[in-house]
Amino acid sequence: MASVITTPEKELKVVGTSPVRPDGVPKVTGTAQYGADFTLPGMLWGKILRSPHAHARIRSIDTSKAEKLKGVKAVMTSKDLPDQKFEYVGPERVAVNFWHMTRNIMAREKVLYEGHALAAVAATTPAIAEEALKLIEVDYEVLPHVIDVDEAMKPDAPLLHEDMITRGIEPAPTKPSNISKKIEYKMGDIDAGFASADKIVEMSFRTAPVHQGYIEPHACLARTDADGQAEVWVSTQGHFVVRTMVCKLLSMRTGDLRVHAAEIGGAFGGKTVVYVEPVAVVLARKSGHPVKIMMSREEVFRGTGPTSGASMKIKIGVTREGKIVAADALYKYQAGAFPGSPVMNGCMCGFAPYDIPNQRTLGYDVVCNRPKSVAYRAPGSPISAFAVESTLDACAKKIGMDPIQLRIKNAAKPGTPLVYGEKINHAGFAETLQALYKHPAWLKPLGKNQGRGMACGYWFNGGGESSATVHVNEDGTAVVATGSPDIGGSRASMAQMAAETLGIAYEAVRPIIADTNSVGYTQATGGSRVTYATGRAVIDACKKVINEMCARAAKIWKIDVTDVIWEDGAARPAGARAGEFPPMTFKEIASKRTATGGPIVAASALNAGGQGPGFAAQFADVEVDTETGQVKILRYVAAQDAGRAIHPKYVEGQIQGGVVQGIGWALNEEYIYNKEGKLDNPGFLDYRIPVASDLPMIDTIIVEVPNPNHPFGVKGVAEANIVPPMAAIANAINNAIGRRLTELPMSPPKVLAAIDAGAK
């Protein structure tokens, strides 16, 4: 790891170190409890029946034979879920429509993809539950289906939702289609911009849907009480999200559902929605027993995720001197069976890293007979970046400019307008590019069939609603409770920020994730928001604790609280009373709590704005085997602005993990559908995520341009890193063999075909 720090280091003792995570020992000894690891007495096993067809009308479902099977305690269908109002709720970028959601949980009128759930059973053993599913009789009217996004947009395509009118067009179209939404952003004068360009590059691209690929399948355990209360243990990025969604889907009172966040075995956006949770609650309610549901890997592939595949067109105009003067984008994203691809993010992020005076971006959200798309790490941005960053690489070649220098010349700065009407609010991008350019390997020569390529990535990063409670214990330790499920080590960073603020040892802080009824509302762990927003709540609660500690010391010393200050983890008399009493430590004050006013507890709840955006810049060295078409990654260097790295090893880990997911996206991963619209590769053997022997070490450069809106300067770090790899690798392949690949994944058959087709 290399570090680039743009401001002098403050006197920090805990922040910026890499201690062992507080939840580490349970995870290396096998005692940590994930979603599937919970059990209750009398527990039943739930299993879900899924559609074998890509598109069919459900004429009838007969569950009577399944209900009669010995050991079956409950059977459910969509009839057990109240219908929902058709409306989009929440900010447009992440809007939710519960009418769609309830139909994704359990199909009603139609099944819209192979793997679409339509009934569920709970039985005394998994084997009996499986047997019962086979006894459910469904009468289907099979309908024509459509998988591809360009096909789905054609006027004569089979319609998934027969009354769907495209949103975002004025006046609204009169004819229904599979296009759920149109988005258009404009800035400057696009025609004049292209007229002033010396060189114009126009290219088309396609990407395949890819799955988040978390190793832990979805799993939960639910129990209910006769008075309407319920409890759920679940692997999720947001247990408050689960509570909100399940209560809405089942018409429950929010306070009646208590959700516990289990340890979570990876998610990357894929566990921000519900699938099995409402089903388990309904089955528990109907059977009167606790119910556990674990998805199989095949169900995960057929019924959850992925992110969108897309069809795109990019046109960029540059001057000879390397100024980007005009940029035009068209993005068509697959939403899957229900509206809601991340195309809006793609539109917003594509050109965001650059200062381009004249821009236009057009996006379409398109439904097709695939599982409903779900967030995947920087949702939407890697897709548009593949297209934009590949096109920019071609621009740099046309004018004979170093691709990093082209980007430095056009890098967005604070105040640079964004096509969606806002302005870049933070520095960091130019610094990240400079750091990458200075890497000793950037100008190092390569051998035959080897090539180097670079690309950049932008992500908004997140703020939002977070809560934290700090409990001071009588021995001078503290429990820090938050509502943010910990996926990649956030308990460590919460403990570090608390220890730093309170002035106590890291080991004296015990961070926990409290259930939904034990801490304030907290949005999901997603959008690279936790260390920033939940971190701010933790720091704020710790500051309240310090104020209380000072008040207790003032009481003991019988002086005015305004004459007490907090320094190095101890209260000290100050001002006119300075030096009158020896400092009183956190531990001493904690031990005197009963006599000074009782328990010392502070909570903080906030809706954090002011997050700094994430910038990543990376380069890859590849070697192409011209006989097999296989691409080997020889070297990978990834620079990213972290604001400040609270726990540098976990920041490196985020960068390395994001890059490797991007390498999988670039080279191997894709959903393969057959003519019947059925997925042919629903397993890890044929849906090939990167394995250890595929990869070199990933070299990281942590750039630190602190965010002034966070006490320690944090920006999010989890997502921007997955944005550049696809284009970086495509650009590297282009430099290795003189062929421009414009379709993902760049798997051996595609690379060979490109070699055979000759230079482009």
Added chain:
Amino acid sequence: MAKVHVEATLNGNAVEFLCETRQTLLQVLRDELHLTGTKEGCATGDCGACSVTVDGRLMCSCLVLGAEVQGKTVQTIEGMADGEKLHPLQQKFLEHAALQCGICTPGVLVAAKSLLERNLNPTEEEVRYWLAGNLCRCTGYNKIIEAVLDAASEMRRS
């Protein structure tokens, strides 16, 4: 169908259990013996999250039937530490931040231990190929490889 009675040695202790003939060793460990440290990621032998050793051989417990371990010796993640004393691999995984979500960690640790029992001085490439059957989606494998190499180095010294 009647259940099968099985006697085996599990993490050094004699165990006996009843299982259905169709139950895998993974299901027996998790659902009958309540040792949930061994994880199910795929149940088809592709991800390695359920790695255990049977008579010293590394295998995916999802591909072995519970009834097959009659008379055999099974080691799982729960048997890796010596009481509260962690195995050097476990300690190095913590120090190197070699886990993020941790779901693959038990399987990776069991597999890595199996490697070091055979070769206490592996190269990076040998570690990468030995662990190629253990999928990790979080870390990009960097810190896992570093932790295994560091643990091997420490074990060679002691």
